[in-house]
Amino acid sequence: MRLGIWCPAPLSIRPDAPVKPAFEALTRHGGGVDRNYLYALDVLQRAEALGFELTLIAQRFFGPDLDSWMFASALAAQTRSIEIMAAVHPGIIDPRVVAKHAASVDRISGGRFCINVVNGSRPEEFLVFGQLIERSEARYRRMHEFIQVMKGMWLEDDFTFRGEFYSVEHGTVPTKSVRAPHPPIYAVSRVDEGMNVIAQECDAWFVNSPRTYQDYEPGLKRMESEVAEMERRCAELGRKMHYGLSACVLIGDTDEEAIAVADGYAAQLAHDPTIKSASVAVGANLIGTPKTILERIRRYESIGIDFLMLQFYPMRQGLDVFAQRLLPELRSRSSQAA
Numbered sequence: 001m002r003l004g005i006w007c008p009a010p011l012s013i014r015p016d017a018p019v020k021p022a023f024e025a026l027t028r029h030g031g032g033v034d035r036n037y038l039y040a041l042d043v044l045q046r047a048e049a050l051g052f053e054l055t056l057i058a059q060r061f062f063g064p065d066l067d068s069w070m071f072a073s074a075l076a077a078q079t080r081s082i083e084i085m086a087a088v089h090p091g092i093i094d095p096r097v098v099a100k101h102a103a104s105v106d107r108i109s110g111g112r113f114c115i116n117v118v119n120g121s122r123p124e125e126f127l128v129f130g131q132l133i134e135r136s137e138a139r140y141r142r143m144h145e146f147i148q149v150m151k152g153m154w155l156e157d158d159f160t161f162r163g164e165f166y167s168v169e170h171g172t173v174p175t176k177s178v179r180a181p182h183p184p185i186y187a188v189s190r191v192d193e194g195m196n197v198i199a200q201e202c203d204a205w206f207v208n209s210p211r212t213y214q215d216y217e218p219g220l221k222r223m224e225s226e227v228a229e230m231e232r233r234c235a236e237l238g239r240k241m242h243y244g245l246s247a248c249v250l251i252g253d254t255d256e257e258a259i260a261v262a263d264g265y266a267a268q269l270a271h272d273p274t275i276k277s278a279s280v281a282v283g284a285n286l287i288g289t290p291k292t293i294l295e296r297i298r299r300y301e302s303i304g305i306d307f308l309m310l311q312f313y314p315m316r317q318g319l320d321v322f323a324q325r326l327l328p329e330l331r332s333r334s335s336q337a338a
Helices: 020-025 037-048 068-077 096-109 123-129 136-155 192-201 212-239 255-270 275-281 290-302 317-327 327-337
Strands: 002-006 054-057 085-089 113-115 161-162 165-172 185-187 204-206 243-249 286-288 307-312
Touching: 002 037, 002 327, 037 068, 037 317, 054 307, 068 096, 068 204, 085 243, 096 113, 096 136, 113 136, 113 204, 136 161, 136 165, 136 185, 136 192, 136 243, 185 192, 192 212, 204 212, 212 243, 212 290, 243 255, 243 275, 243 317, 255 275, 255 286, 275 307, 286 290, 290 327, 317 327
Parallel strands: 002 054, 002 307, 054 085, 085 113, 113 185, 185 204, 204 243, 243 286, 243 307
Antiparallel strands: 161 165
């Protein structure tokens, strides 16, 4: 099981006491080197030292968050092994530009870059920064073309494409990525059109977790069915897929203690619906004693999940508690399985 960690940012994680001032500073002039960047760098360097292999930087145009691609480039220069994933929204930025940016960050990082293609769920961002398409099926057609154009720019020396949303004549990106044939592409979708695009074009799929931790058992069955369905689609295409899950880890000395923390966590998030990724992550139900959490991780592995994108609360402190109380056992079991 590969371990990933969310990059701390205002609309990605629930702000705790140490990070809240750094988030608030983003909305004011002055202050020198950005405190959110320095905090994120501290967290990710610690995660990297612990063996975490991946971090995800969300793209939030309507928050104070730093731009995901600028953030990724800065972090790439200050890390050594962790893979850095930046999110991108088709309909806001041109795929030809994204192809150039991705090759550049991949080279800066020494081949540690990947892309999270997010089809978009914040209409106000598209109204201001891009082009809003209300119909879901049209958005997925655009997403498909977006990825096709990126790949064409990376892989061909004279790329021509004429689609519904994008047209390219004699396109190429002379800057070649360290990783061949191109940086990996991640995405998430539960709808049929989205799953088809992911099966055809992507390397990894974020499986949808239950909406609340109370839905863990039925949610696990649904996830198992969805992974099996994606496996079927990929097999028909002769492709392989990796499966990931976003989860918030809340550890207690008893399950009841951890659940009480989770209930307070969810109640706080209910007052701030902008932090959608944090609220969704609770639904994975990595909540309880170390024994309970390890058992649930094993169950996720059994249905095909092969990487986790984790959040903690408080973020830095929670990471250290995870390292002390779960990581040794998790690594031991992974070694035994290998």
